[in-house]
Amino acid sequence: METNKAVKALAALAQASRLAIYRVLVSRGPEGMAAGAISERLGIPPATLSFHLKELNHAGLVSPRQAGRYVIYAANFEEMQSLVGFLTENCCGGNPCMTTKPRTKRTGKPRSRTAATIG
16 A cells, blocks of 8 residues: 555544444445444434545545445445555564454453454
8 A cells, every 4th residue: 555545544534423434334344334324323414424435435445335225335345454554564673563462342451362262
Protein backbone atom coordinates (compact mmCIF):
# COMPACT_ATOMS: atom_id res chain seq x y z
CA MET A 1 0.00 0.00 0.00
CA GLU A 2 1.32 3.44 -0.82
CA THR A 3 1.55 6.11 1.85
CA ASN A 4 -1.10 8.42 0.37
CA LYS A 5 -3.62 5.60 0.27
CA ALA A 6 -2.86 4.69 3.89
CA VAL A 7 -3.29 8.31 4.94
CA LYS A 8 -6.65 8.49 3.17
CA ALA A 9 -7.85 5.30 4.90
CA LEU A 10 -6.64 6.40 8.32
CA ALA A 11 -8.22 9.84 7.86
CA ALA A 12 -11.54 8.19 6.99
CA LEU A 13 -11.39 6.13 10.18
CA ALA A 14 -10.33 9.11 12.33
CA GLN A 15 -13.92 10.13 13.02
CA ALA A 16 -16.10 8.47 15.66
CA SER A 17 -19.18 7.75 13.48
CA ARG A 18 -17.14 6.38 10.58
CA LEU A 19 -15.12 4.20 12.91
CA ALA A 20 -18.35 2.85 14.45
CA ILE A 21 -19.81 2.19 10.98
CA TYR A 22 -16.67 0.40 9.88
CA ARG A 23 -16.56 -1.75 13.02
CA VAL A 24 -20.20 -2.77 12.51
CA LEU A 25 -19.47 -3.72 8.90
CA VAL A 26 -16.38 -5.70 9.89
CA SER A 27 -18.46 -7.61 12.43
CA ARG A 28 -21.04 -8.46 9.73
CA GLY A 29 -18.45 -10.08 7.49
CA PRO A 30 -18.57 -10.21 3.70
CA GLU A 31 -22.39 -10.21 3.51
CA GLY A 32 -22.43 -6.64 4.81
CA MET A 33 -25.44 -4.68 5.95
CA ALA A 34 -28.11 -2.49 4.40
CA ALA A 35 -27.61 1.23 4.88
CA GLY A 36 -30.97 1.54 6.66
CA ALA A 37 -30.01 -1.17 9.14
CA ILE A 38 -26.70 0.57 9.85
CA SER A 39 -28.60 3.80 10.44
CA GLU A 40 -30.99 2.14 12.88
CA ARG A 41 -28.30 0.20 14.71
CA LEU A 42 -26.05 3.21 15.28
CA GLY A 43 -28.72 5.89 15.53
CA ILE A 44 -27.18 7.91 12.71
CA PRO A 45 -29.64 9.87 10.53
CA PRO A 46 -29.76 8.55 6.92
CA ALA A 47 -28.34 11.73 5.34
CA THR A 48 -25.42 11.79 7.78
CA LEU A 49 -24.85 8.06 7.31
CA SER A 50 -24.76 8.54 3.55
CA PHE A 51 -22.01 11.15 3.93
CA HIS A 52 -19.93 8.87 6.17
CA LEU A 53 -20.39 5.84 3.90
CA LYS A 54 -19.28 7.96 0.93
CA GLU A 55 -16.09 8.88 2.79
CA LEU A 56 -15.38 5.24 3.71
CA ASN A 57 -16.07 4.16 0.13
CA HIS A 58 -13.82 6.90 -1.26
CA ALA A 59 -11.02 5.61 1.01
CA GLY A 60 -11.59 2.08 -0.33
CA LEU A 61 -12.59 0.68 3.06
CA VAL A 62 -16.16 -0.28 2.16
CA SER A 63 -17.92 -1.25 -1.01
CA PRO A 64 -21.60 -0.87 -1.86
CA ARG A 65 -23.73 -3.27 -3.88
CA GLN A 66 -27.31 -3.03 -4.98
CA ALA A 67 -29.68 -5.73 -3.69
CA GLY A 68 -33.13 -4.96 -5.01
CA ARG A 69 -34.11 -1.61 -3.59
CA TYR A 70 -31.45 -1.74 -0.86
CA VAL A 71 -27.82 -0.71 -0.94
CA ILE A 72 -25.70 -3.17 1.02
CA TYR A 73 -22.35 -2.01 2.33
CA ALA A 74 -19.55 -4.40 3.24
CA ALA A 75 -16.08 -3.87 4.65
CA ASN A 76 -13.32 -4.28 2.10
CA PHE A 77 -11.27 -6.87 3.97
CA GLU A 78 -8.47 -6.93 1.39
CA GLU A 79 -7.96 -3.19 1.84
CA MET A 80 -8.11 -3.57 5.63
CA GLN A 81 -5.41 -6.27 5.53
CA SER A 82 -3.32 -4.10 3.24
CA LEU A 83 -3.56 -1.19 5.69
CA VAL A 84 -2.63 -3.37 8.67
CA GLY A 85 0.27 -4.79 6.66
CA PHE A 86 1.44 -1.28 5.80
CA LEU A 87 1.29 -0.22 9.44
CA THR A 88 3.21 -3.26 10.68
CA GLU A 89 5.58 -3.69 7.72
CA ASN A 90 8.70 -2.75 9.68
CA CYS A 91 7.51 -3.94 13.06
CA CYS A 92 10.26 -4.43 15.64
CA GLY A 93 13.03 -3.61 13.16
CA GLY A 94 12.76 -7.00 11.50
CA ASN A 95 13.09 -8.90 14.77
CA PRO A 96 10.42 -11.31 16.00
CA CYS A 97 7.77 -9.29 17.79
CA MET A 98 6.40 -9.86 21.23
CA THR A 99 2.73 -10.61 20.80
CA THR A 100 0.13 -9.70 23.32
CA LYS A 101 -2.69 -11.94 24.37
CA PRO A 102 -6.10 -11.00 23.01
CA ARG A 103 -8.12 -9.02 25.53
CA THR A 104 -11.68 -9.78 26.51
CA LYS A 105 -14.35 -7.23 25.65
CA ARG A 106 -15.91 -7.36 29.08
CA THR A 107 -12.92 -6.85 31.36
CA GLY A 108 -10.16 -5.64 29.06
CA LYS A 109 -7.85 -8.14 30.74
CA PRO A 110 -5.71 -10.52 28.72
CA ARG A 111 -7.54 -13.70 27.79
CA SER A 112 -5.80 -16.94 28.59
CA ARG A 113 -4.80 -18.81 25.47
CA THR A 114 -6.30 -22.24 25.08
CA ALA A 115 -6.05 -24.73 22.30
CA ALA A 116 -9.33 -23.33 20.94
CA THR A 117 -7.91 -19.79 20.61
CA ILE A 118 -4.54 -20.71 19.20
CA GLY A 119 -4.17 -21.18 15.57
